[in-house]
Amino acid sequence: MQNKTRQEGRTVQMNIITKNPKTLLNKGSGFLSDYSHSLNPYTGCSFGCSYCYVRQMPVSLFRGQEWGTWVDIKNGASDILRKELRRSKAKGKVTIFMSSSTDPYQPIEYQAKVTRSLLEVMVEDPPDFLLVQTRSPLVRRDIDILQQLGNKVRVSMTVETDLDEVRKHFSPYAPPIQARLRTLQDLAHANIPTQAAIAPLLPSSSDFARKLKPLVNRVCVDDYFMGDGSGGKRTRNLNISSLYKQLDLEAWYHPEAYRMVYDRFVSEFQENQVYVSQAGFAP
Numbered sequence: 001m002q003n004k005t006r007q008e009g010r011t012v013q014m015n016i017i018t019k020n021p022k023t024l025l026n027k028g029s030g031f032l033s034d035y036s037h038s039l040n041p042y043t044g045c046s047f048g049c050s051y052c053y054v055r056q057m058p059v060s061l062f063r064g065q066e067w068g069t070w071v072d073i074k075n076g077a078s079d080i081l082r083k084e085l086r087r088s089k090a091k092g093k094v095t096i097f098m099s100s101s102t103d104p105y106q107p108i109e110y111q112a113k114v115t116r117s118l119l120e121v122m123v124e125d126p127p128d129f130l131l132v133q134t135r136s137p138l139v140r141r142d143i144d145i146l147q148q149l150g151n152k153v154r155v156s157m158t159v160e161t162d163l164d165e166v167r168k169h170f171s172p173y174a175p176p177i178q179a180r181l182r183t184l185q186d187l188a189h190a191n192i193p194t195q196a197a198i199a200p201l202l203p204s205s206s207d208f209a210r211k212l213k214p215l216v217n218r219v220c221v222d223d224y225f226m227g228d229g230s231g232g233k234r235t236r237n238l239n240i241s242s243l244y245k246q247l248d249l250e251a252w253y254h255p256e257a258y259r260m261v262y263d264r265f266v267s268e269f270q271e272n273q274v275y276v277s278q279a280g281f282a283p
């Protein structure tokens, strides 16, 4: 299926196909070793963020198509998850990170509803914990299901910066920052546990923490150097530094830059509400 998606004033030709996977749950490892499993409703991601290190992974390298221009829809995902969940729960604690290499609420989810079908399965047979990692306001559509998971779920909304001009520079096809902030507010009103994931942190204003304070009581700060699973090497290979140069903000592309953002947040939030890197994503 060819699908034209209008993003930031450009029409991008997306290649969207349906695949029949055999399995769905992957063992949590590396950065996700606090989780028993990771879960990706799709392969590929139409947000195509410039810094996305999945570009460097075999799933993208062997595809022969530019990252961000293709998505595979996982057909029959809910039936597979139902079986795998039952089997995994019989063996022990099941904690799920959704998603590690795609956004579960990218635009195709409006129609395909794979993520929603997986949440429905998890309401029937709840895992011990589910983290939903997204940067999309579409997560609001599923508030009714997320509420049924009570405190077994946390929605982690990526908010890399408070400056939408910076967001446009690094991830022009991802949702605007204001829409993400409104989504955090709606989730909080619905009593769904949330956090803001400043990950990877991008150049931001000194007001960033103050803007997030009324919306969340948990924040995670992460950067390429701690969070890309290779000490920043994967991101370096993407030549991300040139994007900082174009903005004349090279000082932000540094392993110590997170400290300034961290300090700004601990001056607004309580220290135990501000997490760094992997600890912030843990169950």
Ligand code: SF4
Residues within 6 Å of the ligand: 045, 046, 047, 048, 049, 051, 052, 053, 054, 100, 101, 102, 103, 135
């Ligand atoms: S939303 Fe996540 S998975 Fe998708 S391109 Fe951006 S960083 Fe990669």
